[in-house]
Amino acid sequence: MTTLIEFLQINWLETLYKAWEHLYISLIAVLLGISVAIPLGIVLTRMKKGAGFVIGFVNIVQTFPSLAVLAFFIPFLGVGKLPAIVALFFYSVLPILRNTYTGIKGVNPNLLESGKGLGMTNWERIFLVELPLSLPVIMAGIRTSSVYLIGWATLASFIGGGGLGDYIFIGLNLYQPAYIIFGAVPVTLMAVLIDYLFAKIEQKVTPKGIKGIKETV
């Protein structure tokens, strides 16, 4: 116990910095993921064929060992934060993409017909009908993907990306439990906190009119 307190006394600033680094890597990756996966998901819903293929492909990407993916980018992007973010971004795409796709596909076709019949353009249908109605589902995807990424971001330290992973691997290599604990506990806390936060956001963005009646969405 005393070693833990000592560790904190010496390294608290660095721990905070590592935590920040960690958060920063994961969130940038998630943001990139959102900006790619949502439009892609919308595009997929407009495709008659090919949607299954793309989702299947992304599914396969998801099964690649994360360490391998991280290592894969080193020849192209070198080491550091950039390859870490890029690799994590690949992982964030799938849950968001899948939820965007299923969320929009799940919008009652009658509503789309009525939107079309009222003279909405394709864009207006996406922004006024499909996205608001599938937002809760999409948010759930973002939430899942953020929590995953916070966990995987620990691996970023392998390719010099920094983050709390540094502590965990130092601790493992040098057999220093304090390092392991101060690497793992903040990551866990962060994941729990982000999950909670996104759950709140999810609730907030659910349109008021559909809270009472989920089944018509």
Added chain:
Amino acid sequence: MENVSKTYKGGKNAVKNINLEIKKGEFICFIGPSGCGKTTTMKMINRLIEPSGGAIYINGENILHKNPIELRRHIGYVIQSIGLFPHMTISENITLVPKLLKWKEKKRQEKAKELLKLVDMGPEYLDRYPHELSGGQQQRIGVLRALAANPPLILMDEPFGALDPITRDSLQEEFKNLQKTLDKTIVFVTHDMDEAIKLADRIVILKDGEIVQVGTPDEILRNPKNEFVEEFIGKERLIQTRPNVELVRQIMNKNPISITEDKSLSDAIALMKEKRVDSLLVVDENNQLKGYVDIETIDEKRKKASTIKDLLITDLYKVQADTMIRDTVQKILKRGVKYVPVVDETNHLVGIVTRASLVDIVYDSIWGTDDALITTIS
């Protein structure tokens, strides 16, 4: 140009070469069994389905040359499943098309309030969400949404099909009135013949993508073109409207008790006694209807008058032999008269419709026998 005219010619199988002209302000019902192409035909009007051949004109303009988005914004559209957007308030739902047309916020709000009044709903509904409303209320909003941008033409796809019969009935009534006051052209798709008869100015019966018959509800009920139409209308309704008892001529009593005006009062009384009636129709020597006398007047003024001419009451309702029974019945029931004399075009007395004749009609429509009609009572 005040006339909305359309010609469709669909080359594909679902709808085959349909030609139809719809006038402005007309309420048209498309009706037919499922798969007959009625919805397809309707959806071609706002190009939700693109016609594969032919052309559709609205006010002389070929809609196929117009931007479909623009076109749809100027055509109201109501669907069976209502299709209100659950994430929007009632007011947002109603004013959706005006919003798409980029109206000012204030103007939209006013429009929403004004429209709600049309269906007797207060402004307190403006900020509610669709799921807080009953099915009937939701469809009212659905109709209002179609009206919001004030389109001259509204398409409706079985709008009342999903409602319970009582709500449906009141909504139909409400909507028909609304249509009359707003003077909209309406194309209404239904599979419910009762609904079509109730609402339509003209009914278009479709089968296998082709028009079988077009006509007013009366025309179709009286002269179903073929077996299909007959079957579709249903036996029950055909009996109700019985083509053979549509005209007064067919149900009137052909031997009305009449008297010429130069006869004396005692003759009149004697005739009344003999025929057991309390009034007599008065005709001249050419059998032209002049008026009537009744026992009360005779009783009152017997001392002053000597001939029927002096007591003649000329103010009476009469109908022509070729008018519809419906109208006659209405006169009898509404004005409370006991009988209506029937005349031909030149005012010759040819018959009489009495309350007893009505009993026959009622009897006939309930039990559907023909012999009751032959019985004559006066």
